[in-house]
Amino acid sequence: MKRYIAALALTAVLPTASFAADHPHADAIEARQGFMEVLKFNMGILGAMAKGKVDYDAAQASAAANNLAAAAKMENGAMWPEGSDNSNPALKDITEALPEGWSEYAKIAEVQKKWVAATEKLAAAAGTGVGGIRANIGDVGKSCKGCHDIARKD
């Protein structure tokens, strides 16, 4: 009986997860989350140097900042297909993207422009010294937050 109840509980839980993973937008959601991991990692390298947690390394700083600038210029619209937000009950467990990412897209586009400009400035300065990172990383972080504030839960 216990086993039966356990199996039943499992059945009650599983469909959501597997439905979400099979959803036509699941690949786009996984890809954009992967993209964010790449951004986070490169920001982390620069942030650690800016805070003096790791020694400044010009080549590594340049690489990380160049990666951010390249990422900001990617044409990633396909990763945010219409309807892939968390107001969709089938997707709410696998994405924190709010519908505002689409309904407020004009604002997102403005923030994105600032993001591109900020990453370019950071890329130009990151190899010149830790001061180059410190002077420019804030604007990149602000543009990250600018988009998250509009379009991301939490």
Next chain:
Amino acid sequence: MKRYIAALALTAVLPTASFAADHPHADAIEARQGFMEVLKFNMGILGAMAKGKVDYDAAQASAAANNLAAAAKMENGAMWPEGSDNSNPALKDITEALPEGWSEYAKIAEVQKKWVAATEKLAAAAGTGVGGIRANIGDVGKSCKGCHDIARKD
């Protein structure tokens, strides 16, 4: 008693996972896996068009191919720190990267050059028609596989 045993079983399982997640290389592993998701997604868009599974769309094809070319040129060495392969018992559950990714790095670097060249050719051709994708996607796939064959489990 059952609850105690269940708690004990959980304790026996959790440390591995949490140890791996807390490992200094965990962020790099997560980032490179995210990077691979971005590649897979963009390859998927082009592959679906090449196979006629979705209608050819010049703008989308160009965007996806440009993204691949930009990704191939990223300076991502930091995502593959020495010792972050699956011969490390602490990491074997979270990475499929083989030690050969480092010990055979000269071969990896050769494949990477081919990858950059192949993505550039694909980016130049993808917007010209589905034939442009079909003529060039194979070499990109080959370079993906070339690296995986050397450095990735399965």
